[in-house]
Amino acid sequence: LKLNATSSQTAGPYVHLGLTEERSVACLAGEMTKGERLRLRCSIFDGDGVPAPDAIIEIWQANSFGKYAHPDDTQEKPADPSFSGFGRLPVGEDGTCTFETVKPGSVAGPGTSVQAPHLNVAILSRGLLKRLATRVYFAGEPGNGTDPVLALVPVQRRETLMAHSDPSRSGDWYFEIRLRGEGETVFFDI
Amino acid sequence: MNVRGYRRPEAGTQPDYLYPPYRATTLRAPSQPLILLPHTLSEITGPVYGHQEIRETDNDLTRQHAGEPQGERIVVSGRVLDEDARPIANTLIEVWQANAAGRYMHHNDNHPAPLDPNFTGAGRTLTDAEGRYRFVTIKPGAYPWRNHDNAWRPAHIHFSLFGNAYATRLVTQMYFPGDPLFPIDPVSQSIPDAKARERLIAIFDLATTQPEWALGFRFDIVLRGRESTPFET
Numbered sequence: 001l002k003l004n005a006t007s008s009q010t011a012g013p014y015v016h017l018g019l020t021e022e023r024s025v026a027c028l029a030g031e032m033t034k035g036e037r038l039r040l041r042c043s044i045f046d047g048d049g050v051p052a053p054d055a056i057i058e059i060w061q062a063n064s065f066g067k068y069a070h071p072d073d074t075q076e077k078p079a080d081p082s083f084s085g086f087g088r089l090p091v092g093e094d095g096t097c098t099f100e101t102v103k104p105g106s107v108a109g110p111g112t113s114v115q116a117p118h119l120n121v122a123i124l125s126r127g128l129l130k131r132l133a134t135r136v137y138f139a140g141e142p143g144n145g146t147d148p149v150l151a152l153v154p155v156q157r158r159e160t161l162m163a164h165s166d167p168s169r170s171g172d173w174y175f176e177i178r179l180r181g182e183g184e185t186v187f188f189d190i
Numbered sequence: 191m192n193v194r195g196y197r198r199p200e201a202g203t204q205p206d207y208l209y210p211p212y213r214a215t216t217l218r219a220p221s222q223p224l225i226l227l228p229h230t231l232s233e234i235t236g237p238v239y240g241h242q243e244i245r246e247t248d249n250d251l252t253r254q255h256a257g258e259p260q261g262e263r264i265v266v267s268g269r270v271l272d273e274d275a276r277p278i279a280n281t282l283i284e285v286w287q288a289n290a291a292g293r294y295m296h297h298n299d300n301h302p303a304p305l306d307p308n309f310t311g312a313g314r315t316l317t318d319a320e321g322r323y324r325f326v327t328i329k330p331g332a333y334p335w336r337n338h339d340n341a342w343r344p345a346h347i348h349f350s351l352f353g354n355a356y357a358t359r360l361v362t363q364m365y366f367p368g369d370p371l372f373p374i375d376p377v378s379q380s381i382p383d384a385k386a387r388e389r390l391i392a393i394f395d396l397a398t399t400q401p402e403w404a405l406g407f408r409f410d411i412v413l414r415g416r417e418s419t420p421f422e423t
Contacts, residue, residue, distance in 0.1 A: 002273065002274060002275045003271060003272075003273050003274075003275055003412045003415075004199075004200050004203050004273065004386065004389075004412060005197075005199055005200075005203065005204075005273055005360075005412050005413060005414045005415075006360060006362055006389060006390070006411050006412045006413070007203055007204055007205065007362060007381045007386045007387070007389070007390060008204055008205060008360060008361060008362055009205075009348075009361070009362045009363040009377055009378070009380075009390070010212075010361075010363075010377055011348065011350070011361045012348065012363075013296075013298055013299075014286065014294040014296040014298065014299060014348075015286070015348070016296065017286040017294060017295060017296050017310075017311060017312050018284050018285060018286025018312050018348055018350060019284060019286075019350060021312070022312070023243075023284070023314075046217040046218050047216070047217040047218065047221075048217060052218065054298065058359075060232070060235075060236060060237055060356050062231075062232075068231060068232070068235035069235075069238065070235035070236060070238065070355075072193070072231075072234050072235050072354075072355070073231055073235050074191075075191065075231070084237065084238065085237065086237030107230070107231050107232060108191035108230075108231055109191070109230055109231075110191070110192055110193075110228065110230060111191075111192065115230060115231075115232065118232070120232050120233070120356055122356075122359065124361055125218065126214050126218075127212070127214030127215050127217060127218035127219070128207065128215075128218055128219070129205040129206070129207060129209060129212070129215060129219075129377070129380050130204060130205060130207065131359060131361060132207070132220070133227075135232075148230075149227060149230070152225050152226075152227070153225055157222075179217075179218045179219070179220060180217065180218060180219060180220055180221050181221060184220060184221060184222055185220075186222075186225060187220050187222075187224050187225070188224060188225050188226075188227040189224040189225065189226045189227060190227045190229070190233050190356070190357050
């Protein structure tokens with residue numbers, strides 16, 4: 001080891017100026033993108049249960065076949081040139097934003113395990129000295145029971161990683177992020 | 191599938207989430223310990239983003255409007271490396287900052303300092319094959335914030351980098367040498383290790399200073415290096 005990684009600092013309250021005013025990505029899926037369309041609505045609440053209106057959310061996900069658009073994904077699965085897998089949005093005054101994307105496929109996990117469909121989610125905001133990482137899984141997905149990452153999470157907290165579908169609108173999913181305190185979302189040290 | 195992950199930080203070189211002197215952390219830092227996630231394909235891959243959309247003036251924040259912005263013109267340049275000192279080529283760097291008066295072009299910044307119609311304060315660039323980058327901008331001013339009585343942030347430029355993987359994403363701030371506000375700033379002081387804190391301070395650099403035109407500052411950024419062997423289950 002020759003050098004130490006540079007320290008993180010908060011993105012601050014004006015993060016939008018650099019990262020989302022011109023460079024938001026709300027819609028990840030184009031006309032040519034393969035897979036099941038979904039709209040994922042995310043909300044962020046702070047330790048008082050109040051929306052965190054100045055946060056931004058970044059997502060990173062595999063395509064509908066379960067392959068990431070990245071050279072280090074050597075799985076023998078189809079690429080989807082119309083899908084980059086990256087999105088980012090500021091939340092509104094209500095702490096909420098909505099991504100339009102496709103449902104990711106299952107991705108290989110450690111050893112012979114298989115990771116259930118999930119999105120990697122990171123939050124940047126004032127009051128966060130480092131970005132905060134979590135994952136969105138899909139409630140009711142059969143593969144959740146054998147997912148190697150969910151297996152690391154105490155059973156009673158796994159629910160905090162589940163998005164829920166809206167029974168009245170097919171393809172609409174909702175994920176709630178609670179930064180601190182009651183119902184606190186599970187966050188990962190990645 | 192076992193993958194080669196990225197290294198964990200050296201003790202003390204990264205802030206914790208909770209740092210009460212920075213008041214906003216007390217409502218936003220998780221109270222439960224984070225769950226250590228051995229890296230999978232999801233963490234060792236990452237977005238290749240924005241490469242098609244860099245405009246010619248994106249790395250010169252002094253040329254984005256009809257006129258020249260007020261303030262002290264500076265050149266900020268450096269290299270992006272990993273912990274093994276290997277260059278990170280072709281990676282996106284995004285920056286944002288206050289103007290010379292310490293005011294951000296942002297609807298939430300209402301402090302009584304003037305906006306500059308010739309300065310937005312946002313830029314982006316890609317590193318070259320040797321990991322080098324270069325921005326031309328204006329030295330940002332210090333500005334007050336309401337964290338504590340008479341609180342002022344030292345002058346800084348926000349930096350955002352992706353690197354080669356989701357795991358290497360970094361958002362940080364670059365500070366300026368000799369700033370009397372730095373040692374009393376709760377944001378910079380949240381980093382426990384003094385040497386790590388000092389590495390966020392750019393170095394004044396006569397070699398990149400342009401005669402009759404702009405002062406040069408050098409700021410190198412190091413992203414996490416790769417483990418030498420795959421993670422074993």
